[in-house]
Amino acid sequence: MKRTPNRGYTAALCCLLAFFWTGCIKSTVDPPPTDSSMEESMEESMEESTEEPMGTDLKEQEQETQNPSAKWEESPQNQTGRPENQVTDELSYEIYSYDRQYTADDGTVIFQTRLSYPHFLGRQEGVSAINRYFEEWASGKAEEYETQEDSMRQSALEVYRESRDIGWPGPWSEDYEVTSVKEKAGYLSVLQDSYLYEGGAHGMPYREGHVFRIQDGQPVTLEQMTGLTREDWDKLLRARFAALISQDRDRGFYEDAAEQIKTYDMKKADYYFSDEGIVFYLPPYEIAPYAAGYVEVLIPYDEARLKAANG
Numbered sequence: 090m091k092r093t094p095n096r097g098y099t100a101a102l103c104c105l106l107a108f109f110w111t112g113c114i115k116s117t118v119d120p121p122p123t124d125s126s127m128e129e130s131m132e133e134s135m136e137e138s139t140e141e142p143m144g145t146d147l148k149e150q151e152q153e154t155q156n157p158s159a160k161w162e163e164s165p166q167n168q169t170g171r172p173e174n175q176v177t178d179e180l181s182y183e184i185y186s187y188d189r190q191y192t193a194d195d196g197t198v199i200f201q202t203r204l205s206y207p208h209f210l211g212r213q214e215g216v217s218a219i220n221r222y223f224e225e226w227a228s229g230k231a232e233e234y235e236t237q238e239d240s241m242r243q244s245a246l247e248v249y250r251e252s253r254d255i256g257w258p259g260p261w262s263e264d265y266e267v268t269s270v271k272e273k274a275g276y277l278s279v280l281q282d283s284y285l286y287e288g289g290a291h292g293m294p295y296r297e298g299h300v301f302r303i304q305d306g307q308p309v310t311l312e313q314m315t316g317l318t319r320e321d322w323d324k325l326l327r328a329r330f331a332a333l334i335s336q337d338r339d340r341g342f343y344e345d346a347a348e349q350i351k352t353y354d355m356k357k358a359d360y361y362f363s364d365e366g367i368v369f370y371l372p373p374y375e376i377a378p379y380a381a382g383y384v385e386v387l388i389p390y391d392e393a394r395l396k397a398a399n400g
Contacts, residue, residue, distance in 0.1 A: 215307070
């Protein structure tokens, strides 16, 4: 999933984008291992890939190395006899992490990432499907770093080539962590928070929310698991965000935030489960500055008319 630029994020990166030019670097690596090949992949080392930069006047050919090889690790807190991350009496999870560093030909680390996601333990039929979903999620992210010309890794390499002689600000990084796992009415909600750092005063937070039906492990939409239509949700969320803007004046909302909400595409408001209800959020810079953080509204489960997954 690519990040969607917004006006604050774009402004914060304009100084770095001045360094960019069109280039194409081709690199291929094996995708992250699945559970069945995890142990083997931890022992294998990645082959160095030689890159041929285009549109540069560098005398020597750049190289990138994956250092070290991909590692999939259980969170230390779960390396006990009984998993501590208990979702229900029959469902728990461990944290798997995929770590990788990318270096330039001179050994300088230009980009590093950690992709953490849950691996569920349980007898329900859908558990295996949910685990496959997150394995594919991690593989897709890794492939994006490796192959896409506009990936964060590629951008970091291009900026490094241009700025290393005048002051490289340090490696870029993108880290994902699992911040919330909740079950309600036979549905499983997983929230992942990430932080992208590209030098400068601060990085940029990002979130991904996932909701599954535990019975078969299939992702579900808001309309599928509630008694409200898309139009109902648009109307409800627009009213709740508008009320928050008018009531919380100390939050520092943009002057035109109330007007923005009137036409805002509420499909962009992602969500996750809490103990009290479904939390919908807008990222920084959408209707408020970075310091305001995520702008969230809570819709109680009763008001959302959450239906039982097995009903």
